[in-house]
Amino acid sequence: xxxxxxxxxxxxxxxxxxxxxxxxxxxxxxxxxxxxxxxxxxxxxxxxxxxxxxxxxxxxxxxxxxxxxxxxxxxxxxxxxxxxxxxxxxxxxxxxxxxxxxxxxxxxxxxxxxxxxxxxxxxxxxxxxxxxxxxxxxxxxxxxxxxxxxx
Amino acid sequence: xxxxxxxxxxxxxxxxxxxxxxxxxxxxxxxxxxxxxxxxxxxxxxxxxxxxxxxxxxxxxxxxxxxxxxxxxxxxxxxxxxxxxxxxxxxxxxxxxxxxxxxxxxxxxxxxxxxxxxxxxxxxxxxxxxxxxxxxxxxxxxxxxxxxxxxxxxxxxxxxxxxxxxxxxxxxxxxxxxxxxxxxxxxxxxxxxxxxxxxxxxxxxxxxxxxxxxxxxxxxxxxxxxxxxxxxxxxxxxxxxxxxxxxxxxxxxxxxxxxxxxxxxxxxxxxxxxxxxxxxxxxxxxxxxxxxxxxxxxxxxxxxxxxxxxxxxxxxxxxxxxxxxxxxxxxxxxxxxxxxxxxxxxxxxxxxxxxxxxxxxxxxxxxxxxxxxxxxxxxxxxxxxxxxxxxxxxxxxxxxxxxxxxxxxxxxxxxxxxxxxxxxxxxxxxxxxxxxxxxxxxxxxxxxxxxxxxxxxxxxxxxxxxxxxxxxxxxxxxxxxxxxxxxxxxxxxxxxxxxxxxxxxxxxxxxxxxxxxxxxxxxxxxxxxxxxxxxxxxxxxxxxxxxxxxxxxxxxxxxxxxxxxxxxxxxxxxxxxxxxxxxxxxxxxxxxxxxxxxxxxxxxxxxxxxxxxxxxxxxxxxxxxxxxxxxxxxxxxxxxxxxxxxxxxxxxxxxxxxxxxxxxxxxxxxxxxxxxxxxxxxxxxxxxxxxxxxxxxxxxxxxxxxxxxxxxxxxxxxxxxxxxxxxxxxxxxxxxxxxxxxxxxxxxxxxxxxxxxxxxxxxxxxxxxxxxxxxxxxxxxxxxxxxxxxxxxxxxx
Ligand code: FES
Ligand code: FES
Numbered sequence: 001x002x003x004x005x006x007x008x009x010x011x012x013x014x015x016x017x018x019x020x021x022x023x024x025x026x027x028x029x030x031x032x033x034x035x036x037x038x039x040x041x042x043x044x045x046x047x048x049x050x051x052x053x054x055x056x057x058x059x060x061x062x063x064x065x066x067x068x069x070x071x072x073x074x075x076x077x078x079x080x081x082x083x084x085x086x087x088x089x090x091x092x093x094x095x096x097x098x099x100x101x102x103x104x105x106x107x108x109x110x111x112x113x114x115x116x117x118x119x120x121x122x123x124x125x126x127x128x129x130x131x132x133x134x135x136x137x138x139x140x141x142x143x144x145x146x147x148x149x150x151x
Numbered sequence: 152x153x154x155x156x157x158x159x160x161x162x163x164x165x166x167x168x169x170x171x172x173x174x175x176x177x178x179x180x181x182x183x184x185x186x187x188x189x190x191x192x193x194x195x196x197x198x199x200x201x202x203x204x205x206x207x208x209x210x211x212x213x214x215x216x217x218x219x220x221x222x223x224x225x226x227x228x229x230x231x232x233x234x235x236x237x238x239x240x241x242x243x244x245x246x247x248x249x250x251x252x253x254x255x256x257x258x259x260x261x262x263x264x265x266x267x268x269x270x271x272x273x274x275x276x277x278x279x280x281x282x283x284x285x286x287x288x289x290x291x292x293x294x295x296x297x298x299x300x301x302x303x304x305x306x307x308x309x310x311x312x313x314x315x316x317x318x319x320x321x322x323x324x325x326x327x328x329x330x331x332x333x334x335x336x337x338x339x340x341x342x343x344x345x346x347x348x349x350x351x352x353x354x355x356x357x358x359x360x361x362x363x364x365x366x367x368x369x370x371x372x373x374x375x376x377x378x379x380x381x382x383x384x385x386x387x388x389x390x391x392x393x394x395x396x397x398x399x400x401x402x403x404x405x406x407x408x409x410x411x412x413x414x415x416x417x418x419x420x421x422x423x424x425x426x427x428x429x430x431x432x433x434x435x436x437x438x439x440x441x442x443x444x445x446x447x448x449x450x451x452x453x454x455x456x457x458x459x460x461x462x463x464x465x466x467x468x469x470x471x472x473x474x475x476x477x478x479x480x481x482x483x484x485x486x487x488x489x490x491x492x493x494x495x496x497x498x499x500x501x502x503x504x505x506x507x508x509x510x511x512x513x514x515x516x517x518x519x520x521x522x523x524x525x526x527x528x529x530x531x532x533x534x535x536x537x538x539x540x541x542x543x544x545x546x547x548x549x550x551x552x553x554x555x556x557x558x559x560x561x562x563x564x565x566x567x568x569x570x571x572x573x574x575x576x577x578x579x580x581x582x583x584x585x586x587x588x589x590x591x592x593x594x595x596x597x598x599x600x601x602x603x604x605x606x607x608x609x610x611x612x613x614x615x616x617x618x619x620x621x622x623x624x625x626x627x628x629x630x631x632x633x634x635x636x637x638x639x640x641x642x643x644x645x646x647x648x649x650x651x652x653x654x655x656x657x658x659x660x661x662x663x664x665x666x667x668x669x670x671x672x673x674x675x676x677x678x679x680x681x682x683x684x685x686x687x688x689x690x691x692x693x694x695x696x697x698x699x700x701x702x703x704x705x706x707x708x709x710x711x712x713x714x715x716x717x718x719x720x721x722x723x724x725x726x727x728x729x730x731x732x733x734x735x736x737x738x739x740x741x742x743x744x745x746x747x748x749x750x751x752x753x754x755x756x757x758x759x760x761x762x763x764x765x766x767x768x769x770x771x772x773x774x775x776x777x778x779x780x781x782x783x784x785x786x787x788x789x790x791x792x793x794x795x796x797x798x799x800x801x802x803x804x805x806x807x808x809x810x811x812x813x814x815x816x817x818x819x820x821x822x823x824x825x826x827x828x829x830x831x832x833x834x835x836x837x838x839x840x841x842x843x844x845x846x847x848x849x850x851x852x853x854x855x856x857x858x859x860x861x862x863x864x865x866x867x868x869x870x871x872x873x874x875x876x877x878x879x880x881x882x883x884x885x886x887x888x889x890x891x892x893x894x895x896x897x898x899x900x901x902x903x904x905x906x907x908x909x910x911x912x913x914x915x916x917x918x919x920x921x922x923x924x925x926x927x928x929x930x931x932x933x934x935x936x937x938x939x940x941x942x943x944x945x946x947x948x
Contacts, residue, residue: 040441075178096176098407103176134408137842140834
């Protein structure tokens with residue numbers, strides 16, 4: 001099926017199989033491999049990206065459902081070689097170790113702050129419930145998000 | 152609260168941000184499955200749905216005609232491909248029984264997930280679709296799920312071995328054989344407990360991934376793998392497949408966590424290489440999470456019988472340990488040795504006389520093989536002694552903190568030669584425990600508890616402690632030899648100063664989240680007086696870093712980092728010769744400070760390292776006989792293990808009506824010697840604590856009686872989310888290691904080692920007023936509720 005999707009500001013016209021997941025589309029068709037895959041049950045959030053500004057687990061959506069939508073992946077977050085404040089906050093607060101959950105975590109966190117610009121620690125923890133990290137114990141991820149909110 | 156030593160100001164010990172981060176934060180970093188490999192075929196593996204069955208037949212004909220399929224192989228089809236069975240590198244006893252284990256099973260399957268056939272196709276989807284078309288006829292055999300049942304040999308899994316027990320490994324203290332029985336006979340108090348270390352699934356967020364790229368005309372093979380051990384993997388693949396080692400190159404690209412589960416040589420790595428050779432095209436494989444839960448190793452899986460004897464004051468007089476270790480259906484790389492890594496630590500941080508008796512039997516079951524999982528043997532040991540200490544304190548009617556203080560090895564006893572013959576290089580357990588007690592407001596929680604935990608209360612407060620010693624920095628090669636481990640424990644480093652005074656460091660460590668690029672740059676910067684930004688750390692590619700023994704067992708800093716510091720010193724020695732020559736001074740008259748050599752007493756006669764690097768490169772004016780270039784290599788074999796230690800204290804509140812455990816506070820005081828980068832140290836502790844807490848409260852691989860994993864996905868296996876865990880309060884004491892020039896000890900596993908027992912001691916402490924004296928992990932609402940019910944039924948009888 002033919003789709004037209006805006007990804008990180010560029011319009012892509014593609015022909016995809018109806019069963020192609022959005023995550024496979026961005027990774028394999030567009031070569032944007034920053035979006036990771038960590039599970040097959042929509043549980044881990046490693047594949048989170050933004051569809052029309054809102055965080056979505058891209059393994060739960062078909063590429064064809066993205067037709068006509070605007071998508072931002074982790075590759076599209078930095079502007080003019082400057083990392084997004086959320087990316088900077090993760091760096092400054094050691095909010096990542098192996099980095100595998102990180103793109104999804106950052107995308108979920110930016111979307112969280114859009115909805116709730118001044119969250120409490122508790123709200124951050126609940127807001128990121130759908131994104132698993134095995135390395136950090138979340139302590140510094142929560143700290144990063146709170147720091148980004150305070151910026 | 153940090154007790155610092157008085158080293159001069161340096162980049163060492165600063166909270167420097169990680170140089171790894173920008174690539175990881177922006178999606179630029181490439182994990183194995185991100186590699187673009189045009190023309191690669193995709194591998195998919197058909198896995199046994201039975202825990203134990205004979206393979207009657209495998210019909211691949213329908214799969215072979217499925218769209219996109221290039222080839223289909225059964226185990227029998229590939230039987231001639233393997234020069235040797237899958238490697239297992241740790242025969243813990245001379246008579247250990249170890250069945251031959253191949254990448255695909257042929258006669259029999261021994262766990263759900265055991266590979267029986269594989270498909271090569273032009274896409275991952277085509278390969279996986281074709282798996283459904285392979286027709287395998289099985290004759291199901293009874294599963295062996297329970298360890299004690301396995302030991303009975305009711306069903307023998309590997310008929311050729313004649314038994315399910317693989318080995319029994321003993322540690323008895325020579326010359327003191329009668330002392331244990333004597334101590335138990337004369338003890339004022341004895342404790343006898345049976346603890347279960349439930350099986351855990353490591354669940355690194357990046358599933359495994361492999362790509363083998365052949366160069367059929369050049370003769371080489373490049374293997375990309377999400378591995379912690381590229382160097383070990385290279386040797387093992389070469390041996391197993393009969394590939395000349397110099398034609399094998401292994402690259403670990405960005406690796407998304409390991410926790411021991413990527414310290415292995417896996418079937419899919421061997422399959423990809425073998426099939427890439429056969430088909431002369433790249434072959435790649437990526438694990439689905441569901442596969443990961445059954446086809447990647449599990450951790451823990453032990454039944455522990457723990458006995459303590461103590462005198463009237465509660466001083467330990469003997470420890471006797473019997474372990475049954477679940478190895479699963481086969482041995483993986485170091486399966487048999489995992490419980491042995493804990494064998495030396497069952498007396499924990501306590502001053503025990505030579506009355507120690509340890510025995511471990513490794514047993515096969517029809518479950519996923521076990522192997523190293525964060526802490527590997529040492530969390531199990533620490534759990535056993537720390538839970539047993541609480542039981543002893545309860546028996547004596549004294550505070551568990553008090554009992555520990557009576558037994559700690561005292562600061563002035565270090566270096567302390569333990570009953571095992573191992574020397575604990577340094578420690579101050581009392582200081583760590585007291586700092587933790589203060590941070591946790593131990594006395595205050597005890598006081599609150601006295602008023603809160605009254606009869607009829609439905610919210611019970613509990614506080615629990617664990618003090619630990621970690622034996623890490625694996626390891627002195629001779630000690631490994633005495634344990635029959637078939638490799639050494641050294642680490643290699645090269646430090647190379649480039650003509651423009653930028654520095655390349657080549658390390659044999661293989662980071663997968665630990666921030667080695669940052670930490671190693673800091674060590675070099677400190678030694679050479681340059682900026683960490685001018686240091687590039689090369690690693691995880693056996694063509695670039697040919698020597699190394701990789702990353703596991705909290706070894707990278709105390710072995711690999713120390714090797715780097717030593718290589719820097721060698722570079723400085725050589726640079727000094729050049730400086731002396733050019734400054735026309737005596738080497739002994741030169742000081743090296745802030746990156747420059749200066750003649751003592753003549754501050755204007757100076758030469759910076761930058762100038763020396765360029766001189767070494769042009770080689771126009773070097774001392775006679777000195778080789779050009781500024782580079783040094785060191786292979787460092789540590790003289791001892793390193794011994795980080797600490798005390799963790801957890802405070803919980805339990806709702807007796809729902810069984811819900813709420814962690815109110817978690818305090819970890821860890822002493823890993825000098826810290827290179829506290830930011831990284833803290834991150835390691837946070838992550839480790841949560842992983843141990845997850846064992847205590849959430850995680851368990853649950854099998855039914857047929858040997859099927861019931862929670863084989865991230866939806867059902869409860870890896871904690873941010874909302875399930877608390878913030879963590881950290882404290883540090885600093886007791887530098889006297890055995891290495893950096894005074895460092897390692898911190899990768901400490902958090903996990905301290906936390907499971909601290910959390911469980913808190914849970915039992917909270918429930919003790921209801922008569923609960925022990926319960927199995929995880930302390931899930933259901934298990935807590937059951938423990939309360941059975942204690943109350945016991946009381947009403
Ligand atoms: S890969 Fe999408 S939620 Fe795990
Ligand atoms: S940083 Fe490794 S999974 Fe989150």
